[in-house]
Amino acid sequence: MIRTSRPPSVHSTATDLGDPLSAILRPPPTETDRDRLLRLQREEEAKRISDSIDEEIRLDRERYKKSKEDVKLLLLGQAESGKSTLQKQFQLIYNPTSLEEERLSWRVVIYYNIVRPVLRILEALDVYGDEVESDDDSDKGRSAQVIVHASASQASLPPPSPSPSVEQRLSALRLCLSPLSSVEASLANRLSDGVAVSGSGKGSVMVRSGWQARAFGLSFGKARERTSSAKGRFSFTGQRKVERDKLVEDVANLLNACKDDIRELWGHAVVKRLRENRKLRLEEWAEYFLNNIERVSSPGYVPTIDDILHARIQTMGVAEHIFDVPLHGRNVTWHLYDVGGARGQRHTWVPYFDDATAIIFLAPVSAFDQYLSEDPRTNRVDDSLQLFKQICSNQLLKNAHLVLFLNKVDVLATKLARGVQVKKYITSYGDRPNEVDAVVGYFKAHFTQVHTRNNENKRVLYTHLTSVVDTKAMQSIISNVRDSIFRDYLKKAALV
Numbered sequence: 313m314i315r316t317s318r319p320p321s322v323h324s325t326a327t328d329l330g331d332p333l334s335a336i337l338r339p340p341p342t343e344t345d346r347d348r349l350l351r352l353q354r355e356e357e358a359k360r361i362s363d364s365i366d367e368e369i370r371l372d373r374e375r376y377k378k379s380k381e382d383v384k385l386l387l388l389g390q391a392e393s394g395k396s397t398l399q400k401q402f403q404l405i406y407n408p409t410s411l412e413e414e415r416l417s418w419r420v421v422i423y424y425n426i427v428r429p430v431l432r433i434l435e436a437l438d439v440y441g442d443e444v445e446s447d448d449d450s451d452k453g454r455s456a457q458v459i460v461h462a463s464a465s466q467a468s469l470p471p472p473s474p475s476p477s478v479e480q481r482l483s484a485l486r487l488c489l490s491p492l493s494s495v496e497a498s499l500a501n502r503l504s505d506g507v508a509v510s511g512s513g514k515g516s517v518m519v520r521s522g523w524q525a526r527a528f529g530l531s532f533g534k535a536r537e538r539t540s541s542a543k544g545r546f547s548f549t550g551q552r553k554v555e556r557d558k559l560v561e562d563v564a565n566l567l568n569a570c571k572d573d574i575r576e577l578w579g580h581a582v583v584k585r586l587r588e589n590r591k592l593r594l595e596e597w598a599e600y601f602l603n604n605i606e607r608v609s610s611p612g613y614v615p616t617i618d619d620i621l622h623a624r625i626q627t628m629g630v631a632e633h634i635f636d637v638p639l640h641g642r643n644v645t646w647h648l649y650d651v652g653g654a655r656g657q658r659h660t661w662v663p664y665f666d667d668a669t670a671i672i673f674l675a676p677v678s679a680f681d682q683y684l685s686e687d688p689r690t691n692r693v694d695d696s697l698q699l700f701k702q703i704c705s706n707q708l709l710k711n712a713h714l715v716l717f718l719n720k721v722d723v724l725a726t727k728l729a730r731g732v733q734v735k736k737y738i739t740s741y742g743d744r745p746n747e748v749d750a751v752v753g754y755f756k757a758h759f760t761q762v763h764t765r766n767n768e769n770k771r772v773l774y775t776h777l778t779s780v781v782d783t784k785a786m787q788s789i790i791s792n793v794r795d796s797i798f799r800d801y802l803k804k805a806a807l808v
């Protein structure tokens with residue numbers, strides 16, 4: 313024989329006679345049918361909410377457990393060291409369609425990367441132009457000839473006098489290119505979404521992760537992005553989108569109209585002289601886009617992947633990019649954290665340290681003749697070494713797999729070929745040969761020494777010589793880095 317109990321009820325009256333809470337919750341004896349129905353509906357709704365909270369907690373727990381299995385890779389290094397460019401190379405390998413989809417949106421950055429150096433060249437001419445012109449009279453004649461020849465195809469310039477002086481010609485170019493100064497601020501404003509940022513020290517534009525989406529109201533590919541510093545998502549009305557596109561189209565038309573003048577200015581003997589005697593210094597991306605001015609400013613221009621890799625925009629805060637990386641037939645989720653490297657941005661890195669699986673530290677070896685724009689007394693290689701020391705000795709990072717990229721080897725080679733002397737900037741370099749292998753070897757020894765002296769955990773340092781804009785070479789370097797990170801990852805997983 314079995315004994316059965318009554319079906320349980322939320323407000324059981326049989327078992328809770330002594331329980332004051334149950335007594336309060338018990339329906340009043342005068343409850344009507346309608347009241348009862350309403351009460352049951354309320355209870356059902358409360359249960360639904362409670363169940364959904366339980367489910368959320370369960371999913372959160374699962375997500376947390378799973379995210380502990382994810383690889384978290386930090387890209388660290390000073391500003392302009394190549395972190396965002398390396399991130400694009402990862403994107404190209406593990407989520408190529410997203411970079412394809414972004415191509416058009418990079419026009420605004422590339423146009424900014426052209427307008428800004430052109431204006432800097434004009435400023436340098438204002439300051440040093442006369443000096444350079446009077447340096448060498450014979451060259452004056454040579455420059456004038458170049459100009460007469462080049463100006464024959466110029467519709468936008470005033471008709472050349474039979475033999476215009478260098479000065480007259482440069483004045484004419486200045487006049488023709490003056491409309492660019494008004495678009496510089498508009499492009500900067502568009503990119504930074506009107507946010508003025510301190511800490512870059514360079515007066516150039518900084519953007520947060522997801523800038524394309526904010527600037528154009530578009531979303532790109534599958535790559536999920538989060539940012540530590542965005543206060544919230546921006547949403548744009550269709551009207552604003554149209555106005556913004558109009559700006560890019562206007563700049564495209566302007567550049568197309570000015571491209572012969574820009575090309576002439578860039579190839580001008582006086583400008584070349586200013587660059588040779590280093591009174592005018594332009595960054596590598598400026599040179600790249602000015603060398604490609606014809607293509608980049610032609611109508612209907614769509615940036616190539618190579619253009620995107622050379623485009624320069626400073627990162628603000630920390631941008632998270634998520635990729636699925638295959639490992640033995642299953643996918644492991646990789647979180648790539650691309651940080652802003654300027655001094656004013658470095659405090660944003662710390663919250664990402666304690667669960668980092670691996671670090672790639674980028675040190676641009678070409679920067680031996682440059683000083684921090686945030687602190688013009690500090691040599692950039694010296695800053696890299698100091699920063700690397702802090703990373704190596706940081707207790708929160710002591711278990712992270714450590715990779716060092718001695719980057720911008722191609723830029724170093726170009727600089728040395730131009731005759732720039734390392735010992736002039738790094739006095740300790742002494743009389744060692746002014747050649748790529750020797751210079752890279754010298755810097756490598758210094759970084760290795762910093763690592764050795766700050767290596768409590770006896771961890772291995774994996775060093776690569778890189779030019780992160782070189783897609784072909786990066787494919788094999790990234791797969792090499794991936795394998796070494798996975799080896800450590802599997803070893804640690806086996807110990808858990």
Ligand SMILES: Nc1nc2c(ncn2[C@@H]2O[C@H](COP(=O)(O)OP(=O)(O)OP(=O)(O)O)[C@@H](O)[C@H]2O)c(=O)[nH]1
Nearest residue numbers: 392393394395396397597622624627653720779780
């Ligand atoms: N030629 C050449 N250019 C490079 C190399 N690495 C980076 N660049 C260029 O240098 C510029 C700066 O690179 P980014 O990747 O933006 O530098 P970053 O480290 O992200 O800088 P922040 O965001 O300010 O911290 C870009 O225009 C890149 O195309 C390289 O190895 N060779």
Ligand SMILES: [Mg+2]
Nearest residue numbers: 395396626627
């Ligand atoms: Mg960056």
